[in-house]
Amino acid sequence: MIRLSTPQASTLPAQIRAFSDLTRALGTPGFPAALLDCxxxxxxxxxxxVLRMDGARPQLLAAGTRYPDASLVLRCGQAYIEHYHRYDPLFEPLKEAPGQVGHLLAQDIRHGPYREAIYQRNGMIERLSSVYLDEQARPVQFNLYRHHDQGFFNDQELQMCEALSPALLQLLRGHLALNSLNPVKNPQQQLLQRCPELTTQELNICARLLQGMTHAGIAADLGIKESTVKTYRNRAFDRLGIHFRSQLFALFSAQG
Known part of the structure; x- marks a missing residue:
């Protein structure tokens, strides 16, 4: 007898379900959140x-955060790329040993400006990193960060991160490959990559403007006053160096 059934992810144990959700999110904008959930x-x-560490200037390939300020991880990534990657004590050892896991405490970073700008200013205290080589033998570095509110990783957490690292690197490789084949326009990430200083609310409003929403519609959607929407819009436009909605569309089109 032929029998068809609908897969029920809800029947999976919680840990397996999180991994299932992560694999199904490969190549989609939901991958960063699914990775952190897993x-x-x-x-x-x-x-x-995730950064490609090739040449004089690294490239930020992917990023995700649970922090209320969604732009924090992109701001830090941009500062790292522009000013501090040369002072990263983990990269060179990891480059020579792809697949190994490096462990760094913020307090052990010797270069003061790097430690202050990336870690102390943003409340990050610890990092785990690993490197793989892409299909062109370029090093790609995967970084996990711990925030001061969470405390340091305990021994069991460190062991689990180390054990999961080979699978995570392979998933990242697959996710980035799928993204390159099927690029998805993500206005929030594209705008943040251009202007990491955008706040979460400014980002929310710009994204909705790009969707064609009116100021009144955005106000209703976000539960704020229309005048507040315009205030945040003006601040965002100032940061982006533009004055009109048409310029925002043109900016996004140029990045897409």
Whole structure:
């Protein structure tokens, strides 16, 4: 007898369900949140970033955060790329040993400006990193960050992160490959990559403007006054160096 059934993810144990959700999110904008949710079953991480560390200027390939300020991880990534990657004590050892896991405490970073700008200013206290080589033998670095509110990783969390690292690197490789084949326009991430100083509310409003929503519609959607929407819009436009909605659309089109 032929029998068809609908897969029921809800019947999976919680840890397996989180991993199932992560694999189904490959190549989609939901991957960053799914990655942090999956890791949260074993070790709570506040932020992650993925950078191609090739040439004079690294490239931020992916990032995600649980922090209320969604732009924090991109701001830190941009500062790292522009000013501090040369002072990263983990990268060179990891580059020579792809697949190994490096562990760094913020207090052990010798270069003061790097320690202050990335870690102390943003409340990050600890980082785990690993490197793999892409199809062109370029090093790609995966970073997990711990926030001071969480305390330091305990021994069990460190062991789980180390054990999961090979699978996570392979999933990241697949996610980035799918993204390159099927690029998805994500206005929030694209705008943040251009202007990491955008606040969460400014970002929310710009994204809705790009969707064609009116100021009144945005106000109703976000539960704020229309005048507040215009205030945040003006601040965002100032940061972006534009004056009109048409310029916002043109900016997004240029990035897409």
């Amino acid at each position: 890791l949260g079953q074993w070790a709570a991480c506040e932020h992650f970033s």
